[in-house]
Amino acid sequence: MHITLTELERETYGKSPLHRIDGRIKILMAFAIIVYAVALPRMDSLDLIKLGLIEVYVIILMIFARLGFSYLAMRFAIAFPFGLGIAAFQPFLKQPFIQNFTILYTLPLGLEVSSEGALFGAIIFAKFLVCISAVILLSSTIPMSELVSSARRLGLPKELALLFTMMVRYLFVFWNMLGRIRTAQKTRCFEIWNKNVPRKWTLEQIGYTISSLFVRSYEQGERTYQSMLCRGYNADAHVYVGRKKISAPDIFIFTLTIAIIAAAQVRVV
Amino acid sequence: MHIPDGYIPLEQAAIYWIIAILFIARSIKWARKDLNENMIPLFGVLAAGMFVLQTINIAANLLLPVPMLTGVSWHVVGAALTAIIFASPWAAVLLITLVLAVQSLFGDGGITAMGANIMNMGIIGGFLGYYSYIGLSKLSIKRPVAIFAGAWLSMILPAIALAFELWFAGTFPLKQGALLMGTFQGVAGIGEGLITVIVFGAIIKARPDIVEEDAPKKVSTIKVAAAGIVALFGLAIAAPFLTSGNPDGLGQTASLVLKREINSAITPLFSSYSIPGMGEMGKVAAIIIGFAVIIAVWFVAAKLLKKGST
Amino acid sequence: MNIIETRELTHIYRGKITALDGINFSAKPGERIAIIGANGAGKSTLFKHFNGILKPTSGDVLIKGESINNKNILDVRRTVGVVFQDPDDQIFAPTVKQDVAFGPMNLGLSPDEIEKRVRESLETVRLTGFEERAPHHLSTGEKKKVAIAGILAMRPEVLVLDEPTAGLDPGGAMRLIKLINEMNRYLGITIITGDAKAGRCACCCQIHS
Numbered sequence: 052m053h054i055t056l057t058e059l060e061r062e063t064y065g066k067s068p069l070h071r072i073d074g075r076i077k078i079l080m081a082f083a084i085i086v087y088a089v090a091l092p093r094m095d096s097l098d099l100i101k102l103g104l105i106e107v108y109v110i111i112l113m114i115f116a117r118l119g120f121s122y123l124a125m126r127f128a129i130a131f132p133f134g135l136g137i138a139a140f141q142p143f144l145k146q147p148f149i150q151n152f153t154i155l156y157t158l159p160l161g162l163e164v165s166s167e168g169a170l171f172g173a174i175i176f177a178k179f180l181v182c183i184s185a186v187i188l189l190s191s192t193i194p195m196s197e198l199v200s201s202a203r204r205l206g207l208p209k210e211l212a213l214l215f216t217m218m219v220r221y222l223f224v225f226w227n228m229l230g231r232i233r234t235a236q237k238t239r240c241f242e243i244w245n246k247n248v249p250r251k252w253t254l255e256q257i258g259y260t261i262s263s264l265f266v267r268s269y270e271q272g273e274r275t276y277q278s279m280l281c282r283g284y285n286a287d288a289h290v291y292v293g294r295k296k297i298s299a300p301d302i303f304i305f306t307l308t309i310a311i312i313a314a315a316q317v318r319v320v
Numbered sequence: 321m322h323i324p325d326g327y328i329p330l331e332q333a334a335i336y337w338i339i340a341i342l343f344i345a346r347s348i349k350w351a352r353k354d355l356n357e358n359m360i361p362l363f364g365v366l367a368a369g370m371f372v373l374q375t376i377n378i379a380a381n382l383l384l385p386v387p388m389l390t391g392v393s394w395h396v397v398g399a400a401l402t403a404i405i406f407a408s409p410w411a412a413v414l415l416i417t418l419v420l421a422v423q424s425l426f427g428d429g430g431i432t433a434m435g436a437n438i439m440n441m442g443i444i445g446g447f448l449g450y451y452s453y454i455g456l457s458k459l460s461i462k463r464p465v466a467i468f469a470g471a472w473l474s475m476i477l478p479a480i481a482l483a484f485e486l487w488f489a490g491t492f493p494l495k496q497g498a499l500l501m502g503t504f505q506g507v508a509g510i511g512e513g514l515i516t517v518i519v520f521g522a523i524i525k526a527r528p529d530i531v532e533e534d535a536p537k538k539v540s541t542i543k544v545a546a547a548g549i550v551a552l553f554g555l556a557i558a559a560p561f562l563t564s565g566n567p568d569g570l571g572q573t574a575s576l577v578l579k580r581e582i583n584s585a586i587t588p589l590f591s592s593y594s595i596p597g598m599g600e601m602g603k604v605a606a607i608i609i610g611f612a613v614i615i616a617v618w619f620v621a622a623k624l625l626k627k628g629s630t
Numbered sequence: 631m632n633i634i635e636t637r638e639l640t641h642i643y644r645g646k647i648t649a650l651d652g653i654n655f656s657a658k659p660g661e662r663i664a665i666i667g668a669n670g671a672g673k674s675t676l677f678k679h680f681n682g683i684l685k686p687t688s689g690d691v692l693i694k695g696e697s698i699n700n701k702n703i704l705d706v707r708r709t710v711g712v713v714f715q716d717p718d719d720q721i722f723a724p725t726v727k728q729d730v731a732f733g734p735m736n737l738g739l740s741p742d743e744i745e746k747r748v749r750e751s752l753e754t755v756r757l758t759g760f761e762e763r764a765p766h767h768l769s770t771g772e773k774k775k776v777a778i779a780g781i782l783a784m785r786p787e788v789l790v791l792d793e794p795t796a797g798l799d800p801g802g803a804m805r806l807i808k809l810i811n812e813m814n815r816y817l818g819i820t821i822i823t824g825d826a827k828a829g830r831c832a833c834c835c836q837i838h839s
Contacts, residue, residue: 093329133322222368
């Protein structure tokens with residue numbers, strides 16, 4: 052992961068109308084888009100139009116949410132490699148569920164490019180793109196702590212909600228801790244690509260860094276847990292979630308999203 | 321090696337999710353009961369640390385001194401590590417689940433595919449990595465070697481499982497996938513193994529009290545044997561596909577047999593399952609159901625064994 | 631010649647928060663300097679410029695008259711040793727010895743030389759005999775000393791200590807300050823601290839604000 056937690060956090064505290072939409076609505080919207088995209092049949096050229104329509108909608112929402120362009124570019128760039136890799140292979144593969152292949156080109160080494168393979172590749176990439184866009188939109192317009200409390204109100208079991216609450220609370224603490232550890236190591240000239248030292252030694256230092264981070268987070272956990280016990284924490288304790296009513300804009304944006312999905316499905320035939 | 325959304329059909333992703341949820345539920349129970357106290361907050365905090373330590377880059381050159389690899393780096397996963405430290409594969413399932421959930425917000429791994437990712441890295445990686453370590457320790461193999469082997473397996477086996485999942489999904493041919501991802505994770509696994517040994521050693525020095533060192537002695541041989549049998553069973557099923565010249569053809573035959581068996585047994589259950597294009601999906605579904613049944617059996621077996629041992 | 635000099639050094643975080651605004655600072659070899667200011671005044675930000683961890687938004691940092699660039703960065707970090715506030719951030723190896731050897735290893739020194747430097751550094755901070763101890767079980771004061779030894783082992787010409795007495799009891803703080811003064815006297819290195827207490831107790835030091 053090359054985008055820092057801090058950068059992500061900064062975007063989530065934006066002031067756009069989309070940032071003000073209830074967290075539950077945003078989760079459900081993202082979920083609806085993702086499930087719809089994944090559920091589309093795997094070989095149907097109309098998929099591309101449907102997915103294109105949804106993608107345009109998500110991008111409009113991103114503009115609406117005033118997300119920074121360079122921020123978005125970076126988020127897409129880091130999500131792409133594995134997804135793009137698998138999709139790029141598809142034109143050369145013979146997918147087991149396709150009966151007839153139309154060969155477009157024959158390359159050296161017996162590689163054949165088929166139009167069906169290319170179509171399938173394009174479809175899975177489009178699905179991937181729509182899903183990743185929905186995730187980026189969701190994660191950029193809702194602070195992580197609110198994401199957890201909204202998920203709790205949507206029925207996330209209370210143990211999981213507590214786990215995530217604690218995790219999100221300390222994510223930044225450890226993120227900054229690692230930053231300080233790295234600074235201290237840089238001060239003493241540590242560099243993972245340094246060729247003057249034995250490779251085994253460098254590997255050991257990385258191992259020690261990991262273990263010190265592990266032990267320090269474990270101990271932070273112990274201290275936090277003890278202080279929670281001091282304040283009466285027990286197994287039946289609940290995470291406090293504030294109440295918030297669904298407002299008219301919330302209903303509007305949710306209905307709009309469902310309508311767009313429905314329109315994509317029904318109108319594009 | 322996180323599967324993104326869109327690469328696994330929804331119905332298959334759902335099956336992986338169901339398996340994952342069963343294991344997650346059990347792992348939460350473990351965090352609450354097995355440690356005598358409600359340790360849930362502690363694991364939440366530790367999960368944050370795990371997430372952050374997965375962002376520590378390790379230069380690929382450290383393993384393979386190839387100039388071409390300058391700039392390439394990888395990071396640890398830590399499934400085997402947490403399972404070994406807390407002497408329970410459930411710790412790995414719980415922590416990996418939390419980490420994967422937050423990673424998916426960064427676009428690292430999908431939402432629908434998260435079930436499969438949890439299954440691969442948390443469940444397969446955690447359980448098989450842990451029981452390999454225990455098994456090898458019982459055979460009085462030196463601890464660093466046992467830890468290395470456990471951590472290495474916790475990387476390579478998920479890669480093989482991933483190759484199978486993408487094959488079921490029709491997204492990537494099995495043999496090439498297994499070769500590609502197996503090689504990648506096999507090499508990364510060496511790093512994971514070495515780092516796990518180093519980290520384990522360092523943690524035991526700093527906080528010997530949190531590491532359950534005598535776990536290999538405590539875990540019953542029956543449990544290790546059961547894990548071994550499940551692993552071998554999985555391997556026995558996987559091997560013919562991996563070695564066959566025509567895995568797709570073999571898949572078809574196998575699925576036909578499986579389908580006949582399953583159809584006769586649970587036709588009523590699936591009579592309402594009429595997604596368009598089920599004919600083509602059926603064969604894939606059959607294999608997955610088979611896979612799910614195996615894991616369910618494993619799950620039940622583990623549960624029974626657990627009851628027996630306490 | 632000034633060993634450290636900054637000219638109109640300005641640092642703005644994320645294009646928003648101005649932490650340093652036109653700082654002109656200079657330090658000569660052998661000086662003892664205290665930089666004092668309230669929490670969040672920008673002391674740590676300034677220190678991070680001294681060895682190139684942070685790059686100036688505008689202005690310049692000169693080490694021995696040369697501005698910091700990618701070519702001399704390793705030399706700069708060897709010349710200017712920075713000890714940060716929380717020793718736990720710096721000490722990560724499982725034994726004291728391994729941790730103190732970390733810097734010299736990165737400089738690519740010979741095993742004998744590393745051994746010698748570790749011994750001498752631990753002697754200087756009076757931690758001889760602590761070589762095989764796990765840093766985890768040391769007291770805060772001992773950890774601070776290990777952190778200082780880790781920097782001393784790189785033979786810096788300037789030692790920058792960020793809040794060295796934070797978290798220490800009065801006795802421990804006094805002993806540490808004595809040690810800091812000794813290092814200045816016997817090793818002839820420039821000492822810069824970001825700590826009012828250390829600055830005052832160190833006496834007759836030049837105060838920049």
